Amino acid sequence: MxxxxxxxxxxxxxxxxxxxxxxxxxxxxxxxxxxxxxxxxxxxxxxxxxxxxxxxxxxxxxxxxxxxxxxxxxxxxxxxxxxxxxxxxxxxxxxxxxxxxxxxxxxxxxSVKLFKKAVKKFGDHYLLYYNLGYDYYKMREDEKAEEALISAINLSPGHASSHLLLGFLKADQQKKTQSLLCLHYFLFLEPDSDRSVAAYDLLMEQFGGNVTSDDKEITIYIDESDKNSPFSAADLMISMLEASKNLEENEGKTDEEMFIENTASFFTVLGELKKDKNKGLWWDFYTPLFYAISQSDYMDAYCYYISMGGNQNAGGWVQDNQDKMKAFIKWLEDPAE
CATH class of the missing domain: 1.25.40.10 (Tetratricopeptide repeat domain)
Structure with a gap:
């Protein structure tokens, strides 16, 4: 048996x-x-x-x-x-x-209720915070959306979607500098996809806003309500950089050359504005990387690389300059070298 x-x-x-x-x-x-x-x-x-x-x-x-x-x-x-x-x-x-x-x-x-329950159950997880942020973004609860997306980025800095959505959120709020930082990092992670085209277009659109010009004068519009923001100087610099395209000294320069020069200036200004009192994602995460790139020999490599999705010339440059791209990647692995 x-x-x-x-x-x-x-x-x-x-x-x-x-x-x-x-x-x-x-x-x-x-x-x-x-x-x-x-x-x-x-x-x-x-x-x-x-x-x-x-x-x-x-x-x-x-x-x-x-x-x-x-x-x-x-x-x-x-x-x-x-x-x-x-x-x-x-x-x-x-x-x-x-x-x-x-x-x-x-x-x-x-959906929000479910994701909050999941956070309590599993603790901090970037996908839960990203989806929470997405829901809050749709509901136009911008402060909660930003908080959730920043939590997602802190938990998983390589999650491209969190940077992209935060970039769109800050663009909706007309927070140009913050939005540009998010979009730059997204394109740094994902330079050549369907989403990259929209991100690149928004980046270029914001880089040229608040400026009108004619044959006689250039007008820059300043948002006085935001003048005490730690980003106000950078916002002004963006407008000035766009206006500089009309200067005689820049005649004959290609769009790519102007983008490289202006992006380097933007990153440099942010690095110089970084102070002990300025804390958080913008100053402690984005700014140090981009300032370091602006002070390196690889500003052109960086700009062409992130432009591949939205600029037809960029992909050709990257293909023709593989040695420089490899050197850029090596530098990123150890900027101190």
Whole structure:
């Protein structure tokens, strides 16, 4: 009898193991379909996996994600709840998927509530703060959005989306210097993508604002309400740099040459304005890097590199100057050398 029970137990373990292997295999195929944009085929494979293991956290999470991408948000929520009720694996990822679906369905307040709950559960995580920031941005709660996005950046400085969204937020607030710093860093991380084009266009637009000119005079508009801001001097410098394009000494210079010169001046001014009393992301994170670049031999490499998405000439320059780009990368790894 004991031998029979052991044999039965061994058979059951084998069946369970084979079933899990089958679930994993089906989900893996589904993921490949998803990555290729074949969402219907992906869902079919996930459903096959769920027939084997209806409560599988992996299969439920992946099908929820694919339902979200295919804009079937209600179905995505159903599978998210299956994962969350089990409190096992893929919990963080599922919170993010569920919160995003709630937002897409128009219930942004519920999305915020869910992300705040997730922060309490998991502690600080950059994706939770980024999604919180995105929700607050949509709700036009700018102060909360900025706080959340800065938290995301502090936790994961390489998360390009957080820099980009903060750049758009500060542009909406007409905080030109802060917005430019965010956009510069985003383009530093992601210079050549679909998003890079919009970021580059906004950067160039802000670099040329507050200035009008005709044949006789140049007019610079100053926001007096913001004159006590630690960024007011930098904002004024931006306008002056744009106005300088009309000076006789700059005639004949290409747009790329002017961009390099003006960006170097902008970074230099920020570095010189940095004081002990000026703290936070703008002064302690962005400014030291950009000031160091402005004082290096690689200002041209930097400017062409971040311009690749929005300037057709920039990509050619980068290709033709690979040695300089390699030297720039090496310098970034150890600026003290």
């Amino acid at each position: 004991k031998k029979y029970l052991l044999s039965t137990l061994f058979l059951l373990v084998c069946l369970l193991s084979n079933g899990q292997d089958n679930v994993d295999s089906l989900v893996a195929i589904g993921i490949q379909y998803h990555e290729n944009g074949a969402y219907d085929l992906a869902i079919e494979k996930y459903e096959e996996a769920l027939e084997v293991s209806p409560k599988s956290p992996l299969a439920n999470y992946e099908i929820a994600l694919t339902y979200m991408y295919s804009q079937q948000y209600e179905k995505a929520l159903e599978h998210c709840d299956v994962v969350l009720e089990q409190k096992e694996e893929y919990i963080l990822e599922t919170y993010i998927t569920k919160g995003s679906c709630l937002d897409y369905l128009g219930d942004t307040k519920a």
